[in-house]
Amino acid sequence: MLKKLFTLRNTALIAFGLSGMSALIYEVAWSRLLSLIFGSTVYAVATMLCAFMAGLALGSYLMGRRVDKLKDLAKYFGLLELGIGIYGIMFIILLPYVQFPYFWLYQLLHSYFWPFLFAQFLFYFLILLIPTTMMGAIFPVVSKIFTRDLKKIGEDISYVYSANSLGSVLGPFLAGFILIPLIGLTKTVMVAATINILLALIMFRFSTFRSEIKFLLPIVLIFLVLGFYTSLPPILLNSWFMGTYESWDQVQDELSAIKPIFYKEGPYSTVVVAQTETGLGLKSDGHGExxxxxxxxxxxxxxxxxxxxxxxxxxxxxxxxxxxxxxxxxxxxxxxxxxxxxxxxxxxxxxxxxxxxxxxxxxxxxxxxxxxxxxxxxxxxxxxxxxxxxxxxxxxxxxxxxxxxxxxxxxxxxxxxxxxxxxxxxxxxxxxxxxxxxxxxxxxxxxxxxxxxxxxxxxxxxxxxxxxxxxxxxxxxxxxxxxxxxxxxxxxxxxxxxxxxxxxxxxxxxxxxxxxxxxxxxxxxxxxxxxxxxxxxxxxxxxxxxxxxxxxxxxxxxxxxxxx
Missing domain, CATH: 3.40.50.150 (Vaccinia Virus protein VP39)
Structure with missing residues (x-):
């Protein structure tokens, strides 16, 4: 009974819904985390969304050109999910290092508004290129798995699209109302990454790749442990203040003089209380309140x-x-x-x-x-x-x-x-x-x-x-x-x-x-x-x-x- 229910076709559909859920959890959490550096202006938010959607479109286009030539679709579905999960973990680890290149970009172009916005879009796009391209590439793969015959292609694609859309509804709800208030932004990203990795392991069970799972598990566990035990530094250089510095050395000296005494990621903002030589400060999403x-x-x-x-x-x-x-x-x-x-x-x-x-x-x-x-x-x-x-x-x-x-x-x-x-x-x-x-x-x-x-x-x-x-x-x-x-x-x-x-x-x-x-x-x-x-x-x-x-x-x- 269970074997008939959890066929590759049905499992792929459920997995695609859960994949859509994790993608939107990422979108909510990454937007908040990147705003700590890029700011939360209307331009920054729009640029983030453009870069995210551009990656999805690129991934779907590239995979659409190759999907009909692929033999073991479950393996490719699993590899894409695994790649997204590993990147989700690496995002948390590498985010603090984004500050220096963005500071250099700011110093170079901040006097030229539109060139700066375009450069900011490219910067966002490069950060999100790998995971969003893989997210977009999953759609043609699942569509190919789920489609039974050409006479019902419209009906089958509607099921695929509906499953992913339902997951995309659940993702922001879980992120905004449950995960971020309970466990914070970084752990929310880790929950999404764990979902991707579990989906990868499930899809590998339907592929010729299942014998390699035992070799993958230790590597996956190492990444998960790294991610769950990694925490962001409470103070990141926000775009609000970049114009007040002349060099990166000056930035580092300033940040090293700030002593955080409270840090919490909440549903509305990331709140920091920090002690400096001048006094006690309260920041919300990088902005001094x-x-x-x-x-x-x-x-x-x-x-x-x-x-x-x-x-x-x-x-x-x-x-x-x-x-x-x-x-x-x-x-x-x-x-x-x-x-x-x-x-x-x-x-x-x-x-x-x-x-x-x-x-x-x-x-x-x-x-x-x-x-x-x-x-x-x-x-x-x-x-x-x-x-x-x-x-x-x-x-x-x-x-x-x-x-x-x-x-x-x-x-x-x-x-x-x-x-x-x-x-x-x-x-x-x-x-x-x-x-x-x-x-x-x-x-x-x-x-x-x-x-x-x-x-x-x-x-x-x-x-x-x-x-x-x-x-x-x-x-x-x-x-x-x-x-x-x-x-x-x-x-x-x-x-x-x-x-x-x-x-x-x-x-x-x-x-x-x-x-x-x-x-x-x-x-x-x-x-x-x-x-x-x-x-x-x-x-x-x-x-x-x-x-x-x-x-x-x-x-x-x-x-x-x-x-x-």
Whole structure:
């Protein structure tokens, strides 16, 4: 009975479905792992997908020209699966060594956007060429095995295609919802590799190659042990930071000075907490989300103090993009009744409490705080809450999963959740934004809020170096914001922690604080009068422009704001 059921034909069909499942597990895991080096911009993600599909097409084409001449198809099916599995293991071992050639490529071409993208595609293609070509080559082999006669070729091919497609549905589900959350990215790749190797051994049982299995097993076991006991270094050189280095020696010196104290691969991102000479840093998929570095602490705190000092009596505050909790901790210094915080990654919530409580006033233990592990936009779509102050400081919009928190539609959604006298502060990553992107985002914000002002995070910057990049903040409201110097002065002096935080930034008076406001409403209108573009859900311009700025390293400066 079993022999009739598990014929070569039926076994090949089931194996092809499982092969499709492992292929999509690879696609999900490899995308995440490669993003640690190549970044997660819309261009990087599209390039990865193009390279993956190009390999499948090439493999299917090459094998299609030869498959009718092959005699022992089960053997070739097994060899292809074995090759994919071994490459999956080698991918984990060799990935850290991709950093050097990519750094060289970046140094050579980063000033030329389109040539760089084409070179990046070729780089991706070379990395994925071997496994994806073998994946593509399996389709003609299985089609040949499963096809019984020419009269039913359409029906037979439909079964083959359906089996592989079903596996391709299961693969991303298993990777995203089960494997990566439970065992991490590297072990997820190893699960896929193990599936390929087991399929190879099964197919060899139907071939003339079965007598050689006993010689293959020790080699296969060695590769599996190597793979399962190999772990990636927590810190990889990400494309975000390549432009800050002049040589590979400088890169190695910098990376060797970073001491990781926490590393976890989760369903949303790979989170690292690392100690450096400057302080403690939190990274998500290679991008710095928060740190105790002086420059970062300044903008993480000031984005809370701007609306909290200006609003006469905020009672309910929402912080979108909690990160390490520094902004939330600064909000907690005021006598508010309720603080809601949004953070999409539960791992970041955990490390915020475990590693950064000393710096965020242990804010997550404050009974006024409620943390929602959800996307910020989804939260606003599903809640009826209204707030006196909303502060949005998510990750950089260059990442494909973040740009929707910088669009006109998002700003309109925030506006619906503000009380009549409410204020909304939006962080703009000026240190990674060009003047063009900055102006588009200001214009987008201006199209939603009747009254806005633009602020910076450092009052010393203008005197010290007006050509340096700065963090900027947009403050929007329904009514013109009344500047009450006496209120600001009293709030600054109300608690020692507030006085200490602001004093550490050189802000010792209401006048010092107000010096951070670069533009009022009239100046903003003049600033954007010639800008006609908006960043919207339908046309997210910023998501496509921001990667170019990261390559050219031409970011907005104080002079761009003061001398417009």
């Amino acid at each position: 928060a740190s105790t570095f002086p420059d970062d602490m300044r903008h993480q705190l000031i984005q809370a103090y701007i609306p909290m000092l200006l609003h006469h009596s905020p009672e309910k505050v929402l912080n979108i993009g909690m990160g390490a909790g520094f902004t939330l901790g600064a909000i907690g210094n005021f006598d508010v009744q309720k603080m809601d915080a949004i953070e999409i990654d539960p791992i970041i919530v955990d490390v915020s409490s475990k590693y950064f409580s000393e710096f965020n006033n242990d804010i997550l233990k404050d009974p006024r705080v409620e943390v929602f592990v959800i996307d910020g936009r989804n939260y606003l779509l599903t809640t009826k809450e209204k707030y006196d102050v909303i502060i949005s400081a998510p990750s950089h919009p260059v990442s494909t999963g973040v740009s929707h928190l910088f669009t006109k539609e998002f700003f309109e959604l925030v506006k619906e959740h503000l009380n009549k006298d409410g204020m909304f502060l939006q962080w703009i990553p000026g240190h990674r934004f060009s003047p063009e992107e900055h102006k588009i985002l200001v214009n987008t914000f201006n199209s939603v809020f009747p009254n806005i002002s633009l602020w910076i995070d450092d009052i010393k910057a203008l005197n010290e170096n007006p050509n340096r990049s700065v963090e900027t903040f947009l403050l929007g409201s329904f009514e013109p914001i009344e500047i009450d110097r006496e209120q600001i002065k009293n709030k600054m002096a109300s608690k020692e922690i507030i006085k200490k935080n602001l004093g550490g930034m050189g802000i010792n008076s209401a006048e010092d604080f107000l010096f951070l406001m670069v533009m009022g409403d009239l100046q903003v209108q003049s600033f954007v009068q010639n800008e006609k573009r908006f960043n919207t859900d339908d046309k997210p311009i910023i998501e496509f422009l921001a990667p170019r700025s990261l390559l050219t390293m031409k970011f907005i400066t104080l002079n761009d704001l003061y001398l417009f």
